[in-house]
Amino acid sequence: xxxxxxxxxxxxxxxxxxxxxxxxxxxxxxxxxxxxxxxxxxxxxxxxxxxxxxxxxxxxxxxxxxxxxxxxxxxxxxxxxxxxxxxxxxxxxxxxxxxxxxxxxxxxxx
Amino acid sequence: xxxxxxxxxxxxxxxxxxxxxxxxxxxxxxxxxxxxxxxxxxxxxxxxxxxxxxxxxxxxxxxxxxxxxxxxxxxxxxxxxxxxxxxxxxxxxxxxxxxxxxxxxxxxxxxxxxxxxxxxxxxxxxxxxxxxxxxxxxxxxxxxxxxxxxxxxxxxxxxxxxxxxxxxxxxxxxxxxxxxxxxxxxxxxxxxxxxxxxxxxxxxxxxxxxxxxxxxxxxxxxxxxxxxxxxxxxxxxxxxxxxxxxxxxxxxxxxxxxxxxxxxxxxx
Ligand SMILES: Nc1ncnc2c1ncn2[C@@H]1O[C@H](COP(=O)(O)OP(=O)(O)O)[C@@H](O)[C@H]1O
Ligand SMILES: [Mg+2]
Numbered sequence: 463x464x465x466x467x468x469x470x471x472x473x474x475x476x477x478x479x480x481x482x483x484x485x486x487x488x489x490x491x492x493x494x495x496x497x498x499x500x501x502x503x504x505x506x507x508x509x510x511x512x513x514x515x516x517x518x519x520x521x522x523x524x525x526x527x528x529x530x531x532x533x534x535x536x537x538x539x540x541x542x543x544x545x546x547x548x549x550x551x552x553x554x555x556x557x558x559x560x561x562x563x564x565x566x567x568x569x570x571x572x
Numbered sequence: 573x574x575x576x577x578x579x580x581x582x583x584x585x586x587x588x589x590x591x592x593x594x595x596x597x598x599x600x601x602x603x604x605x606x607x608x609x610x611x612x613x614x615x616x617x618x619x620x621x622x623x624x625x626x627x628x629x630x631x632x633x634x635x636x637x638x639x640x641x642x643x644x645x646x647x648x649x650x651x652x653x654x655x656x657x658x659x660x661x662x663x664x665x666x667x668x669x670x671x672x673x674x675x676x677x678x679x680x681x682x683x684x685x686x687x688x689x690x691x692x693x694x695x696x697x698x699x700x701x702x703x704x705x706x707x708x709x710x711x712x713x714x715x716x717x718x719x720x721x722x723x724x725x726x727x728x729x730x731x732x733x734x735x736x737x738x739x740x741x742x743x744x745x746x747x748x749x750x751x752x753x754x755x756x757x758x759x760x761x762x763x764x765x766x767x768x769x770x771x772x773x774x775x776x777x778x779x780x781x782x783x784x785x786x787x788x789x790x791x792x793x794x795x796x797x798x799x800x801x802x803x804x805x806x807x808x809x810x811x812x813x814x815x816x817x818x819x820x821x822x823x824x825x826x827x828x829x830x831x832x833x834x835x836x837x838x839x840x
Contacts, residue, residue: 551763
């Protein structure tokens with residue numbers, strides 16, 4: 463799993479890649495929660511995610527809840543078809559803020 | 573992907589023989605279960621279906637033959653290797669009851685506490701995701717004794733998929749359920765296959781279910797696999813044993829209208 467936060471103007475971009483599973487999801491969780499602590503909006507780019515299991519999804523959900531409580535924008539970018547199927551199965555596609563471009567997310571920040 | 577080894581099967585069984593004392597229970601079984609599909613094993617009581625499952629799960633050492641499951645040779649693997657392979661599989665067995673002293677949620681998250689060091693919050697959300705999948709979110713804090721039969725089956729299913737298994741085994745999932753609850757369970761099994769890409773092996777003799785969920789059917793009789801094929805191939809089989817098994821149910825529940833028309837008219 464790759465999990466890197468890059469600071470952008472007005473928000474943090476988390477680039478997620480590879481297999482997000484039981485072994486690595488705690489790292490994802492720490493990264494998301496750590497980034498939200500800085501008080502910046504967070505956009506998670508999932509373009510390079512080849513597999514995400516429900517522990518990874520759970521970390522995304524916890525991040526979303528934390529962002530909401532802190533009134534921070536929290537978006538997911540470039541969801542793969544496979545990940546989308548898992549989100550749909552758990553009805554999370556209706557809950558998450560899904561984006562297909564960084565600009566789309568930036569507009570929300572205004 | 574390694575060399576020329578075919579990786580398209582989740583399970584490959586060759587010449588599997590099981591004896592209990594002097595009795596031969598499985599008599600040279602060959603079976604391939606392709607990745608991401610649903611294999612139904614059917615056959616009368618005593619045919620050897622549960623024994624076959626127990627061998628695949630590494631719970632019963634075969635007398636001879638080989639079983640490859642997710643790349644592990646189960647028949648020759650060490651206990652440690654079997655243990656590792658088993659983390660990738662989920663099992664919902666006949667009589668595999670929930671622990672009566674634990675709530676539904678506690679039952680479901682047992683494996684996460686046992687096998688992972690995930691944060692408690694992550695475990696809680698994962699549990700709720702799985703409860704939501706099986707439509708049981710409101711039963712989280714109930715005790716098993718407070719569940720209906722259908723709810724208990726769904727809870728057992730949530731427990732079986734808590735670790736996101738690549739392979740899911742079901743022994744007689746709809747036994748003892750009324751038809752509409754059984755149909756709900758079938759739907760759920762199909763959803764899991766589609767949404768999570770899980771390979772699923774179901775042992776059942778409920779014909780309604782079989783023809784709703786199966787991609788492939790393996791028919792067992794007296795320790796032998798007498799036929800494997802798609803549902804259509806099973807329906808079209810002229811094997812009198814197979815026809816006997818199919819016709820024990822009211823015909824309209826098993827007849828595919830096109831196939832039936834073809835059978836009646838004798839042409840295509
Ligand atoms: N532990 C055992 N010891 C001896 N015989 C067994 C044992 N388990 C199953 N059998 C026998 O093996 C045969 C197949 O049983 P089983 O695999 O449970 O069939 P099925 O699941 O198709 O009903 C039956 O005749 C059964 O009595
Ligand atoms: Mg049995």
